[in-house]
Amino acid sequence: MRRRRVRRIALVLLGLSGLALLFFSPLIGPVPVPAGVVDTILLHEASRGVLGGSACGTYAASTRQCNIWVEIVWDARMPAVVLALAAGAALGLSGGSLQGVFRNPLADPYLLGLSSGAAMGAALIFVFHVALASAYLALPLFAFLGGLIPGAVVYLAAGRARAVETLVLTGVALASLFSALLATFLLVNPLGEFQVSFWLLGGMTGATWGRAGIVLGAVLIAGGVVALQGRQLNILQLGPEVAQSLGVDGRRVARRLVLTTTLLTATAVAFTGVIGFVGLVSPHIIRRLVGPDYRVVLPLSAAMGSVFLAAAWDLAQVVVPSVVLPVGIPTAFVGAPFFVYLLYRRRSPSGGPSV
Amino acid sequence: MSLNPPQGPPSGLAPRRVVPLTLLVVGIVVSAGIAVAATAIYIELVPSNSHPSGPAVTVIDDLGRTVVAPLNPARIVVLAPSVMDIVYRLGLRDRVVGVGCDADLPGGLLNEYSPNQSSLWSITPASCIADFPSLNVEEVLNSSPQLVLATTITSAATVEQMSVTFHLPVVLLEPTTLQGIVSDVQLVGTIFPSVSTATNQLVAALDRQLVSAADFDSNLSTNGVPLPTVLVTYYFDSGGYYTYGPDSFGESLINVLGAVNVAGSTPLIYYELNGSAVLNDSPQVIIYGTSWNDPWLVANETPAQWASPASGAPYWAQLTGSKVALDVTLVSESDPTLILALPVLLHAVHPALYPPT
Numbered sequence: 001m002r003r004r005r006v007r008r009i010a011l012v013l014l015g016l017s018g019l020a021l022l023f024f025s026p027l028i029g030p031v032p033v034p035a036g037v038v039d040t041i042l043l044h045e046a047s048r049g050v051l052g053g054s055a056c057g058t059y060a061a062s063t064r065q066c067n068i069w070v071e072i073v074w075d076a077r078m079p080a081v082v083l084a085l086a087a088g089a090a091l092g093l094s095g096g097s098l099q100g101v102f103r104n105p106l107a108d109p110y111l112l113g114l115s116s117g118a119a120m121g122a123a124l125i126f127v128f129h130v131a132l133a134s135a136y137l138a139l140p141l142f143a144f145l146g147g148l149i150p151g152a153v154v155y156l157a158a159g160r161a162r163a164v165e166t167l168v169l170t171g172v173a174l175a176s177l178f179s180a181l182l183a184t185f186l187l188v189n190p191l192g193e194f195q196v197s198f199w200l201l202g203g204m205t206g207a208t209w210g211r212a213g214i215v216l217g218a219v220l221i222a223g224g225v226v227a228l229q230g231r232q233l234n235i236l237q238l239g240p241e242v243a244q245s246l247g248v249d250g251r252r253v254a255r256r257l258v259l260t261t262t263l264l265t266a267t268a269v270a271f272t273g274v275i276g277f278v279g280l281v282s283p284h285i286i287r288r289l290v291g292p293d294y295r296v297v298l299p300l301s302a303a304m305g306s307v308f309l310a311a312a313w314d315l316a317q318v319v320v321p322s323v324v325l326p327v328g329i330p331t332a333f334v335g336a337p338f339f340v341y342l343l344y345r346r347r348s349p350s351g352g353p354s355v
Numbered sequence: 356m357s358l359n360p361p362q363g364p365p366s367g368l369a370p371r372r373v374v375p376l377t378l379l380v381v382g383i384v385v386s387a388g389i390a391v392a393a394t395a396i397y398i399e400l401v402p403s404n405s406h407p408s409g410p411a412v413t414v415i416d417d418l419g420r421t422v423v424a425p426l427n428p429a430r431i432v433v434l435a436p437s438v439m440d441i442v443y444r445l446g447l448r449d450r451v452v453g454v455g456c457d458a459d460l461p462g463g464l465l466n467e468y469s470p471n472q473s474s475l476w477s478i479t480p481a482s483c484i485a486d487f488p489s490l491n492v493e494e495v496l497n498s499s500p501q502l503v504l505a506t507t508i509t510s511a512a513t514v515e516q517m518s519v520t521f522h523l524p525v526v527l528l529e530p531t532t533l534q535g536i537v538s539d540v541q542l543v544g545t546i547f548p549s550v551s552t553a554t555n556q557l558v559a560a561l562d563r564q565l566v567s568a569a570d571f572d573s574n575l576s577t578n579g580v581p582l583p584t585v586l587v588t589y590y591f592d593s594g595g596y597y598t599y600g601p602d603s604f605g606e607s608l609i610n611v612l613g614a615v616n617v618a619g620s621t622p623l624i625y626y627e628l629n630g631s632a633v634l635n636d637s638p639q640v641i642i643y644g645t646s647w648n649d650p651w652l653v654a655n656e657t658p659a660q661w662a663s664p665a666s667g668a669p670y671w672a673q674l675t676g677s678k679v680a681l682d683v684t685l686v687s688e689s690d691p692t693l694i695l696a697l698p699v700l701l702h703a704v705h706p707a708l709y710p711p712t
Contacts, residue, residue, distance in 0.1 A: 004392055030485070031493040064499060073491050075520060136515030137399070198489060205489045206516045210399035217392025224385035228377075323457075 007290045007300075014303035018085060021310040025081040026073050028314050033069050039248030043188040080204035082212040082325070083271060084313040085306045087204075088278055089219045090268040092305020094261040095279025096286070096298045097226055100233035101257045102168055108280035109265040112171035112258065115274040116178030118266065119200050121146020122273075123185045126196050128152060140211070144270035151262025152176035155255060167254065182344065201326030202275035204313050211271045222264040223302060229257060232296030237292065274327050277335030278305045278312075284342050308335075384459050388523050407501065407524065407592045413543055416536075417529040418507070424524040427549045428501035434486060435506040436468055438528050440690035441543050442504065443476055444557050445550045453498040453507065454478055455486035469684050472671050492517060502546065504528060532607045537561045538689060565611070571709065572613040585614040585704055586633065587677075589644030589687040603660070612704045614640070630670035639676045640704050644683030679703040 027038050040057035049055075056066040094109035094285040102111070110116075121142035150171065157170045186196065235248045243250050265279075284299060290296050308331070315330040407425035414422050431447070433439045434455030442451060456478065468478050484498065485491040490513045495503065500682045503525040507516050517523040526546070528539045537558055544554030575582065587605055588598045599605025600621045607618040617636040681703065685696050701709040 029493050032498045037671025041652055068496055070522060071496050076496065136519055203489060205492065206513055208399065208516065208520050210395045210397075213391050213395025213398065217388045217390070217395060220391060221385050222388075224381040224388065227381055284635055324489060324491060326489075330606075338563055 007296055010286070010300055011227065011303070014300065016308055017307045018165055018303065018310070021085065021307065021314070022023055022081060022168075025084075025310060025314050026077040028317050029072065029077055030321075031072055031316065033073060037061070037069055040072050041073045042078070045078075046068065075209075076207075079209045079212045080207040080313065081310060082209075083204050083207040083215060084310040086212055086215040086219050087268040087272045087275070088282075088309025089302040089306040090215060090222070091275065091279035092266050092282035093219065093223060093298060093302040093310065094265045094268075095227060095305070096180075096283035096294070097160045097229075097233075097257045097302035098260050098279075099283050100236065100294050100297075101254050103237060104168065105284065106280070107168070107274075109261060110175070110274065110276070111168060111281070112175035112262065113178055114147045114265050114269060115200075116175045116182060117150040118143040118269045119196065120178050120185065120272065122199050123182055123189050123196050126199070127185045131314045136206075140270035143273075144266045145264035146260035148177075148262060150178060151258065151266065155262065167258070167296040191319065198326055199273045201328035202273035202331075203316070203324065203326050203328075204272060205324060207271070215268055215271060218264050222260050223299070224331050225260050226257065226298055227295075229253060230298055232259075233290075233294035237294075273326070273328070273333055275309065277339065278309050279332045281295050281335045281339050281342075282308055284339065288342065366471045377490055393476060411554060414526065414542055416527045416533075416542070417535065418527045420527065422524050422526050423527060424512070425501050427509070427685060428548055430498070431502045431504060431621070432484060432498055432500040433504050434484070434509045435504075435528075435552075436684070437688040437690035438470060438504045438506060439476055440539055440688070440692050441528075444691055445543060445547065445553045447538070447547060447550060447652065448476060451482075451501055453484040453495065454482050455490065456483045457485060471682070477560055477624075480557050489513060492521075495523070499545060502526065504543070531604055531632060533565060533611055533689075533694055536691060537565070537687055537696055557691060561691055564694050564697045568611050568613075571701060572611070575705075575708075577615050580708070581640040582615045584617045584636065584676075585609050585612070585640045585642065586617050586636070586638035587642045587686050589683050605686070608686075608693070608700075612700055614704050634670060634673055636675070637676065641674060641676050641678045642686060642700070642703055643678065644682055644686045646682050677706070 022232050023039075025041070026042060027033075027035055037056050037059045039057070043051045043057055044055045047055055054066075055070050057130040059231070061069070091109050095107070098107040098109065098111060099105055101107075108296055121144070122139060124138050124142050124146075147224075153328045156168055157167060175241075182196070232243075232248045232253045235246050236250055236253060238246075240250045283301040286304050290300060312330040312334065313327050315334075316325040316327045319330065345348050364587065366640070403584040406423045410426040411423050412422060412426050414655050416422055429450055430452045431442070432453040433442055433451050434457075434615070439451070439454060442448060454476075468476070473477065482581050486509060490509050492513065495517060500523065503514070503523055505518060505525060505527055507527060507529050514527065518525045526542070527544070530539055532535045540554060540557055540561065544551060544558075566644075574580075586598055587609060598618045599616065600618050601616075606616045606619055609619075617633075617638045679700070684690075685693055697712045698709070702711050
């Protein structure tokens with residue numbers, strides 16, 4: 001009963017936090033926009049002009065200034081906020097799924113070499129200037145395809161591997177291989193290294209409603225698929241032999257989830273770059289709160305990741321005035337110490353494997 | 356034998372009702388996801404086009420992009436010093452409402468412009484649009500420009516976002532040869548026909564310099580004068596020199612100067628040579644750039660700070676070629692100033708054959 005209450009509280013808090021971020025994050029940005037105007041713009045644009053009167057309300061501003069503010073708030077900031085919420089959900093959900101599949105609390109969305117593959121795909125644009133004139137579409141496409149390659153290899157290996165440790169090691173090996181390939185590419189044009197490095201740290205710059213919608217759609221689709229695997233994941237935690245005796249084919253579940261998380265993570269990374277710690281930390285926080293039931297852990301991990309990344313994005317915009325940091329910096333600065341704290345805090349019986 | 360009824364699922368519903376309900380909910384969520392994703396993909400692939408109101412001109416920029424730009428725009432944002440050089444020389448500085456620069460160093464130092472450029476072009480922190488580590492698109496929008504002139508140093512994806520999402524005409528200028536710089540001046544002049552006189556004068560001046568350099572090179576060839584080997588570098592750290600490899604803009608510059616690039620046979624376009632490699636190449640002329648505004652670079656810009664071999668004198672001291680220090684912008688920025696400074700560069704490479712300016 002207590003655990004059920006905690007779950008409900010966690011769900012409500014995360015939901016409220018997400019809504020709060022949705023409304024307050026557009027207030028944050030390098031260009032000062034009056035808070036009242038931001039709220040009016042959100043109301044006006046979200047209702048397609050039905051609510052909120054004029055776009056800038058009663059605030060005395062020229063038409064040109066008002067149009068600039070509308071562009072900044074609705075076309076620049078809001079898509080970034082929605083993208084952060086969606087990408088965070090994608091990473092949280094992927095991290096929770098992979099930690100369940102591999103029964104490894106250190107698993108995260110990039111365990112399968114996705115980040116290295118995606119970075120290699122992005123490097124083709126920055127280093128070799130492939131399709132540079134169409135970089136707006138080419139960059140996420142190349143990053144997506146690059147991220148799929150190692151995931152596809154692990155997916156195929158999942159059909160043959162006898163143990164999940166084999167899959168983990170396969171992913172680690174692929175990550176090393178692609179990192180080496182990336183380093184080779186960067187030798188060709190060190191100027192491209194600059195842009196690849198910042199892309200690797202992640203960010204919401206370049207967010208549009210379309211891109212946010214693609215990631216959000218991917219989260220909903222993957223979330224639906226993963227939601228049906230919660231019970232099987234719970235059984236898998238008992239070990240492969242026990243799972244087999246209970247009628248759960250661990251290999252099939254692993255393949256399904258590897259495929260789903262690969263597609264989901266690659267979609268998120270294509271538009272945000274590589275953002276660390278979200279997929280690693282979110283499931284840990286949720287498991288400590290609500291226990292190890294994956295039917296609950298997975299959706300709440302998505303919600304936690306969503307809130308975490310959106311808050312980190314806000315932090316990335318305000319830490320250094322007029323400079324938007326790569327969002328991977330605040331997620332690492334916040335996530336890493338918090339993760340260490342979680343690991344060394346007194347464990348509850350529902351905690352993960354001991355070191 | 357237990358008389359207790361079997362435990363039902365925690366929700367209290369019988370299993371047969373739970374499963375269809377779950378599948379229904381999942382189905383709705385997945386369907387919603389597909390609808391959202393499909394709509395979003397459509398929006399991304401078929402963006403609404405919005406051309407400038409009023410007179411406009413269609414140009415092809417250096418990346419082959421077709422851009423519809425307003426004629427004689429009154430408000431422009433310039434995101435690179437090399438482009439600012441063109442804008443300034445055409446008398447368009449007063450139309451610039453924002454320049455790209457990273458004014459994030461203590462004291463508001465500007466990392467992208469030399470002191471001469473900052474002074475000449477009136478670059479101040481107030482006019483800066485942060486472009487490090489990524490371009491601040493909000494500040495671009497806040498400037499309300501009608502045209503953005505940039506190079507690919509600004510992330511191409513960000514530049515395209517401005518073009519596609521915010522319907523801002525963005526022209527990318529990225530010349531790969533000295534002649535390309537002249538073409539860029541003409542391209543900008545096409546957008547600003549009101550300064551056609553200044554455009555024609557500048558193009559004529561640039562052409563004269565290029566023709567003069569070509570004539571000098573031709574004379575060298577005719578008289579069988581061996582071409583000197585040249586190392587051009589504008590940045591060095593403890594690892595070594597950064598220089599221009601094959602097929603780079605820098606190599607085209609060296610060729611125009613009637614010289615041979617010592618790094619021309621390297622397999623990479625932009626190469627960091629190590630000390631022993633430079634010693635082995637033994638360039639006859641070493642041109643290195645100075646006058647960076649960044650305090651750290653100023654403190655470390657003298658090649659004498661270059662790393663030393665395990666034994667013996669520092670690499671720099673062992674080099675016997677003539678060492679010529681020039682403003683860094685003359686060896687690193689592909690702009691009209693570079694072409695107009697060709698006589699200075701030619702004298703640096705051929706001190707005995709080309710008269711000093």
